[in-house]
Amino acid sequence: MAYGGEGAAVEGLSAIKTAFSNALSMPVEVLVARDYPALIESHLDGRIDYAIYTAPAYAAASIRCACLRPVAAPVGIDGSFGLRSVLIVRPAESDTAPKSIAVGPDDSLATRLAPLASWPGAADALGAGRFVPTETAGEAEAMFLSGAVDAYFGWVPAAPEPGDGSLSGGSIDRLAAAGVDASAFEITWHSALLRYGPHAVRNTLPQEQVEALQRLLTGVVADPDLNYYLERRHGGGFAIAAQEDYQPVIEALGAVGKAMPANSASPTE
Template sequence: MPVRARIDEKTDGIHMARALKASAAVMTILGASWSNPARADWRDDIGTFRAGIVADPGAGGTVPGLALLTDAYTKALGMKVEFVVARDYAALIEAQADARVDYAVYSAMAYATASERCDCVEPLVAPVDSDGAIGIRSVLLTRDGKVPDLAAMEGHRVAMAPPDSVGGSLLPLAGLAAEGVKVAENASFLTHASSAAAAETMLVDGEADAMFGWVPAVADGQPAVPGGTVARLEVAGLSKAALQVVWTSGLLRYGPHAVRSDLDPEAKRRLTVFLTNLKSMAPDVYDLLESKHSGGFAVAGPKDYAMAAAMVRFVSGNGR
């Protein structure tokens, strides 16, 4: 047998083994849930379960591993599943609002926009980082106590990341507005840096007395985890003792997997069982579904996206 043929045969065998392993893991996840008989006709009511997902940028409208994902969801629900690949979040939101998809994988703001659009969606689960972070919070950081509180901001130089920075610009402005503190994007005391890193440099070099940044957020009762702007400033040479957090925003949780509110409760239950066990039981499938946050999925609820909703209202002008 030619060497190339042997290599291809071995590669195909590896892929097949992974697929069979993932399929077996999905069956194991659902074994307990299938032991409880449910109403027999809920699958007939749905017909074909349609899951919506946004295409990867530059991928030509495709999603890697779509066949394996479809197989996993088919086994999870015990019915026919089709994935609908949307060109962007706007198209995905319209598809779910119009009941053309039952389930969608969203960013936080895309979910909040969908909820504002039709009030017909609800989150099931959201990803978690390996260190336990479930999202981010914006913070106002000062150096050596130069800005003691929010009321003192106007008398100091405050660095801010560019407007397209979620944690360093949009989240703090929307978070403050939600608390009744109106700060205009063009306020005289704000200095918009060319990047988040440039804003950090301004604080390190003494060109700003404070700056807006972000920190990882954990669930209530869990120990804080390092990272974000504070960690970057410490690496840049500022001591932890020199930094003070003047203000902290509400939680911006990582984007959820959301279903239509009118989806049958048994389908919601099976999806929740499947997704919350996916990382441990079928890591290959999990990695296809969630490439940014490696800690698995945890149950999420509408209240987790209050801050995302405030950001959507702020962008639309309703929260200013």
């Protein structure tokens, strides 16, 4: 895992090692990489068999080597399997292309990379200089709230399927908390599901061991302490994941390096 720098202490280390050793019927060791590039190198080189990734880190590793497979991925306490990027616009702009759209920082999956890769209007907006780059997703939201931009890319937690088509949580809840009435904005586009980052193995691992790991992870919600140690951010346990679940994230990484043109819209124009 990439966790707090190389050699950092891992909370619950003994419980984690015991759980995985029992599941696999063999001793295991837990190694801490200094960052995700180091984790990826170790996994691709075969120095480690199992790694815990963010979605972009797993996509980056998959692009470099078709030698990995997801085992399972976290589930949110709200039942979400990941995020969807959403385009939030003012009602007056919903039938026309927004003149200015705030996007998140270069490395933001939901507020920059996924929209640039999959929003149908991205190429035209990029060419016309209608994107307004920001340093944080919060800054993009603040620009929309202040009227500095006509639209921005936000995010919502999402189940595997949109269900009845309604979207909630995430940026929508943040707008409500800021006192914005639901009639004051519309969502005109949402991305495919951007799954939370997986626990993954090399695809040479025997299938029976993969299944043992899947049983461990999908059952971990029954052990609150172990669930917390393995995934304290989302808290809802794990669900089995497959390589195709990360295709939208892999495609989104293709947007890395897309520069904003020099004449990009600014809040003063």
